Amino acid sequence: MRSLFITGATGFIGRSLLSSLDLRAYEIVYCLARRPLQPFKHSFRSENVQFVTGSLEQPETWAPLLTPATTVVHLAAATGKTAPERYFSVNTKGTESLLSACRKANSKNFLYVSSIAAKFPDKRRYPYARSKELAEEAVKRSGIRYTIIRPTVVIGRDAPLWQGLLRLARQPIILLPGDGRTRIQPIYIDDLVACLGSILDENIFADETFEVGGPEAIAIEDFIGAVHARMSGKRPKVIHVPLKPMLSLLGLLEPGLRHVLPVTAGQLSAFYQDGTIEPNRLFRRHSATMKRIPEMLNLVLNDE
Numbered sequence: 001m002r003s004l005f006i007t008g009a010t011g012f013i014g015r016s017l018l019s020s021l022d023l024r025a026y027e028i029v030y031c032l033a034r035r036p037l038q039p040f041k042h043s044f045r046s047e048n049v050q051f052v053t054g055s056l057e058q059p060e061t062w063a064p065l066l067t068p069a070t071t072v073v074h075l076a077a078a079t080g081k082t083a084p085e086r087y088f089s090v091n092t093k094g095t096e097s098l099l100s101a102c103r104k105a106n107s108k109n110f111l112y113v114s115s116i117a118a119k120f121p122d123k124r125r126y127p128y129a130r131s132k133e134l135a136e137e138a139v140k141r142s143g144i145r146y147t148i149i150r151p152t153v154v155i156g157r158d159a160p161l162w163q164g165l166l167r168l169a170r171q172p173i174i175l176l177p178g179d180g181r182t183r184i185q186p187i188y189i190d191d192l193v194a195c196l197g198s199i200l201d202e203n204i205f206a207d208e209t210f211e212v213g214g215p216e217a218i219a220i221e222d223f224i225g226a227v228h229a230r231m232s233g234k235r236p237k238v239i240h241v242p243l244k245p246m247l248s249l250l251g252l253l254e255p256g257l258r259h260v261l262p263v264t265a266g267q268l269s270a271f272y273q274d275g276t277i278e279p280n281r282l283f284r285r286h287s288a289t290m291k292r293i294p295e296m297l298n299l300v301l302n303d304e
């Protein structure tokens, strides 16, 4: 009987994944988190779900749980705004520790949730993207059977990224970094989780990387405009803010003031580097049933 070891199970994607999986297919499902959320933990009374408190940087707390029958789903990551070195210690070194423990335990399958940002051509100011790219490289050379998923921006009520876009779209006059033409391909959380579920259910571990986005790509200005129009009933007034000076200013301020800045230079990457996917067999299989942008907005904006 198989076992599952999920890192980042208490995060935005992890919570959704855990709710949608057929847990009976596994003898035991371990969920690693630094702080298991109590109400969330209690909603999983399934006898075979076990929360393990620990961090990726402390393999001694979780490595003994890995066996040859374990499939690992690696979602844990430093996301949002944090010090650059934290991205590398959690996302790159943490992934390397997990891979090393899997090798020792002879665990067979490794599902790594990376990010579309890993393929951005310019990662100089975006340590998160670079840390994910380095983690992907570690997965590929690990010798463990893997699947890497690179999600685009994931839309769901609790998604921090979505909340950021929503704050921007709510403004009566929108100060939009860049020319607004950069393309994004948002995916609804349930659709991403369906892709992850099918990889696990069908044991798709053939050392492949799949970029996964929703069925439609859209210019970021049109997306923000659609959100604004849904909330106010009219098109927004948009002022384009040149990116170069913004990036330089953020570069200067970030070292001391990162925690109070609304955005980092890295996070602005989405305004000048396309976050769209190369179609692939996983995407083609799921795209027909995925939610299109108006449907996603209906789901997340209902009570706004």
Ligand SMILES: NC(=O)c1ccc[n+]([C@@H]2O[C@H](COP(=O)([O-])OP(=O)(O)OC[C@H]3O[C@@H](n4cnc5c(N)ncnc54)[C@H](OP(=O)(O)O)[C@@H]3O)[C@@H](O)[C@H]2O)c1
Pocket: 007, 008, 009, 010, 011, 012, 013, 014, 032, 033, 034, 035, 036, 054, 055, 056, 057, 074, 075, 076, 077, 078, 079, 090, 094, 113, 114, 115, 116, 150, 151, 152, 153, 154, 155, 159, 161
């Ligand atoms: N959301 C998106 O739009 C999006 C898009 C592309 C890719 N991704 C990727 O998808 C994955 C999940 O994203 P998410 O949105 O669910 O992120 P999230 O809500 O920020 O959750 C991150 C998870 O990682 C755990 N974690 C962080 N540092 C850890 C550490 N040192 N040791 C152990 N666990 C740690 C957190 O646990 P604690 O709460 O206990 O700290 C939490 O469960 C990430 O790898 C992210 O890069 C997300």
